[in-house]
Amino acid sequence: MSIRVNPDLRNELIQFGIGDWNACYHCGTCTAICPLSEEGFLFPRKKIRLMQMGLQGPLESSVEPWLCYYCGDCTKTCPRDANPGELMMSLRRYLTSTYDWTGLSKKFYTSKIWELAWILFFAALVIISFLVILPSFGYKFTTELTAEGGVKLNSFAPIPIIEAFDWIMAIIVATLLISNILRMYYKIIWKNSTTKVSLWVHIREFWLLIFNFAVQPKFSKCDDKRYWGAHWFLMSGYTIMFIVIVVFLPWFQTEKILPVWDPQRWLGYYATFGLLFGLVIAIFGRLKKKDIKFRFSHVSDWLFLVMLTLTVITGIFIHIFRINGMPMATYVSYITHMAVLVPMILIEVPFSKWSHLAYRPFAVYFTQLKKNAVLK
């Protein structure tokens, strides 16, 4: 069966950040130099070819873009300045949009206005909730301080409501993400008409998913290990923050001023520091454009960084203002924190850049499944 060429695909791909997509003349240097490309899962050249030719089907069922961690060696050695690293990055954006069944992802990636509008919409919802809805139920600002002199945060942002909201949001995000992963699974594994993977293999290789989620061993194969370290630092901070906020909110969002050695405080400090460290490296990297992986920035890259940074900074402010007994500053910080965090989680995790937290480990898992596939 021959595959029909879609000549219009290129116009679509351009919106995902593909720059000079025809510069590549297929010498294969990129594939040869890539530390992650392996037999059976060769990239970037072949993926660039599919892209150039507009072979939509094979492109959408590719797992390889997720196996690339953008070390930039390919771009550095490309004789045609075709920038294979960024082409792979753009492909990941494109693939994210194809996994998403709502079509929102594509909208977010291809329209800045659309994305900003939704962010502002969610932010507005949060602000209205705190300024109008919650007060109408009796949760009001109070300048009263606790016995220890801290701000009474929980009376303004009641734990049960916030916790319930956290859970609702987590379920929505997880549902979207899982459905997208299922679509990813369908495209990469299920749709393949020639091979099949046994259930046992699915179970046997499942540990890879957890392992890769936790450690990102593939990232460490890229030459510069510092980025892997920074990323792991950030990612661990984020995970800790996520868990304490969603699962242990009553323990974490406390009005008490705990001693510095309390696990609640140093966990928070570790997570904050991890996030900040990773963010500083990424932001400075993208500003300086010295490293190839930071040289090209799509709107979605910046939005993600800016929102996460704002979230972290406002989080720090909440903490500082609260323990120093500055109620208004604390509330403003809290509302801002939530107004950034909510749209970030809702948009970035299921529909945009942040979805890679799921797609990458799953891609490794699916790759392993493909390797163990047998002919039907």
Add this chain to the structure above:
Amino acid sequence: MEEPRIGVYICWCGTNIAKMVDVEAVSAEVGKLPHVVLAKNYKYMCSDPGQELIVKDIHGHQLNRVVVAACSPRIHELTFRKAVEKAGINPYLFEMANIREQDSWVHTDRTEATSKAIDLVVAAIRRVQFHEPLQKRSVNVDPATLIIGGGISGMVAALEIANAGKKVYLIEKTGRLGGHVIKFDLTFPHLSSARQMIRPILQRVENHPNIDVFLNTEIRDVTGYIGNFKTTIRINETESTELRFGNIIAAVGLKPFDPSKIEEYGYGKFPDVITSMEFEEMLGTGQVLTKYGKEPRNIAIIHCVGSRNKKYHEYCSRTCCMVALKFVHQIRASLPSANIFEIYADMRAYGKGHEEFYALTTHKQIIFLMYDQQERLPVISQADRNDNCNMVIRMNEKLSGESIEVPVDMVILMVNMEAHENVKEVVHAIGVSLCGNQFFIEKHPKLDPVATTTGGVYIVGTCQGPKDIPDSVSQARAAAARILATIATGSVAVEVTTASTNEKLCCGCQTCVKVCPYSAISYNEEKRSSEVNEVLCKGCGTCGSACPAGAITSKHFTDRQILAEIEGIMSMSFKGV
């Protein structure tokens, strides 16, 4: 024949020869041979005193033959010929023995090298006894030039010669000048207008007082030789004119390959599968439209149609890749949003500005698809009714390894440049040869690419092989310069050591006629003998070897001379054990 009186000179070449060859022993040994009047050795025979020594001895000892044993005859044969000529002896009554490059420099045993030198000198002595005086000859050159073909090459060459004040007869088979270039819209890689370029040339040719243009005229037969050709041309089947000229430029050009031979492309079956030439004409109208008058949404350009394929032509036509890229710019100009597919086998961008042009074109949002010329050609078929296109191209895409189908509304076939069908008539008329691909063969592929092995006949432009406009024009100007140089000299020297036939011995078997690569031999029915045109002959001697009746003599390389040389070589130390 007068009794040979031979003078033999052994050169030391400083120490180059003397170090490895006992020059005294050699001269002493050969001095004893019959007919050898004197045998001397000297430090540098090629020096002025060395040459004077020969001249003096010729006068003093009434020598009539000279042998010099020194370096390779490829270096100093001419020097010594001139020296003996100066002393009044025919320069061909001289022979050289190569005892440096082929003796002293390659051997390490002095005894062996010395006996080899003796053998080589003895061979030369034996040979020179059978040498015959040969006379240098030259022919006058008629200042007019015949140019066959009124394309850009022919016209440029014509102007070059005519501007120098010399007569040109420009013969064009069709009814108009301009060749293929006049049909083009733009040229690569600068995207300048072809018509604007060629029109002024055309006007100058038509109005030049030194150029006689003959349209609708073909060349049937040319007689004569370098400097003195003659032909009768027929104009409109009624008038005929005799032309005389000294040189010929063949600029007969090419013809585009007929792609209907390639079944896969369905040329002739699908109205929107057109050749590059047809597309050029379409571009001339300013609109790119399908046969139904619609703007095509998807346009495929298939490269190497009839080229680089053993079934059609194995050679590369050199220009099509760039023309195909040029089309991209032209299509983009009128259809900015059309999808353009370049279906190619290899992208060849060898020339000045070509790679840059390719790089520039890759930014024009086109899709490159590579096919394997030898394995399977792309196949064009009618699209299904519910397809959103006119035709579908199915192919194995080489770089992805995928078998794909490409929706298209128009296909442009980049057809190969092939030799003109009536090229054989011209070849026959002017006496040049064709290579396997029916292109004219140049005299030397590297050092003399515009001349042919027939003196006074030059080949320019695409009849020599596929090429672009700058290459054609360079050749045209080069040939013109060569011709002007011979016209300026007024005469050309012709080969002396030619073949000649002995009518008394020739039996008329005609074995020799086709042996000659220069068509210098013809059979004279009246005399019942083959004849060598010594102006055309280049002296290779292969006819002499082919003649079963021993009627052809290769001057200066006669059987007798070579057999004497063999006997000489084997006569002394070299008899073996």
Add this chain to the structure above:
Amino acid sequence: MPSDTSNPKPKIKLAIYWGAACGGCCVSVLDTHEKLLDIVANADLVFWPIAMDIKYKDVEAMPDQSIDLTLFNGAVRNSENKHMAEVLRKKSKIMVAYGACAYMGGIPGLANLYSKDLIFKRAYEESESTMNPDKVRPVVQFEVKEGTLSIPEFFNDVYTLNQIVDIDYFIPGCPPQSERLIEVFTAIVTGIGLPPKGSVVGALEKTNCDGCLRKKTDNKLIKRFYRPWEIQDDKETCFLEQGVICMGPATRGGCGVRCVVGNSPCRGCYGPPPGSPDPGAKMMSAIGTMIDANKPEEIDEIIETIVDPAGLFYRFSLPGSILGRKLL
């Protein structure tokens, strides 16, 4: 013919002898028919073994230079041939090598493709009709009680006459054309128009194609060679152009192109044209030129169809060729 008896001129003394020959040359003398009478009228036959009964010792007894003309036909195969060649040379003023065998070795000369030993082995041991269990071979001298029996010694090589003794003229042909004999005889008798010693007489300078009436063109490129029986001869096109090797272009004229007239290709009995040191090499060179192929394998394939080049190009001339014999 100087047959006018009213002006008597002393008759010349004529000897005719055969060495290793088939007898055809002697018959060719008789083939002059009524002209033979003219010969007889002008010559006294002093020695002609085929026609007259004269002993060798009678010839040996003749004074030196007493024979005006000797026509010696046949090659030199054994000591008897050699002895008589030497005797006749001494006794004759003019010695003519008459016919292809004397001139170039002829058909007997093909024995030079073998050695004496191989020939004896074949003749006295291996041939189908031989019964020789004791493998007896001829010996030059054999003692019996009556005395010593001797036969001539069989040489290892066959020689042309000129290789053994000096020859004044050569008349080629197998056999020579009788008309040519008359012309030569006349010239010798009258002494008019005799070429320098060592010349070939009784033949033309031009080769046989000149007199051949078949249609010849320059189309002499050949993809495959045929032996005459492998092809339907169209009886009018040049044999070579049909792919049949014909020695005509490399063979002196003078025979009347009789073989080709009889639709058989020329085999070269009249020998090479003037100036050719080897009788077969020129033809080989020409045939090589005609091979219509450039690739070594294709050339080999075409040459496969040329069976037995030595027997083809040197059928009448192996001993007189440059190599002379097979190197064993």
Add this chain to the structure above:
Amino acid sequence: MSYRPTIVAFLCNWCAYTGADLAGTSRLRYAPNIRIIRVMCSGRIEPTFILKAFQQGADGVLICGCHPGDCHYQEGNYKCLRRFKLIQKYVDQMGIEKDRLQLEWISASEGRQFAELVNNMTKTLLILGPSKIKSSLEVEHLKQ
């Protein structure tokens, strides 16, 4: 004196002879038992010359011309090749081993190849031993 193979070589002027000259200007070394005869084109080389060389006692005959397609006179080397093939068949029939007659293409730039060729052919001839021409004919019967 021990057996010293003798080679008579016929070289075309434009490629092979120039190549042999190059071997000299490059100061390459090769066996001294070769004698070179220059012809303008390998197409001039006749069977007569080859037979003459063998008759005169050459242990080997070497023919060198331009590579196919490079002939200075267009096709002379092909004609040489055809004649060579035929004469090789003849000399083989005449008891001269095929390897005693060799044809090689040598370009003007192949000095090294020429030197190697001469050395290799010398080795071949050493293995074959002396030509039988000197022992084959019974010369005692010939006239003096």
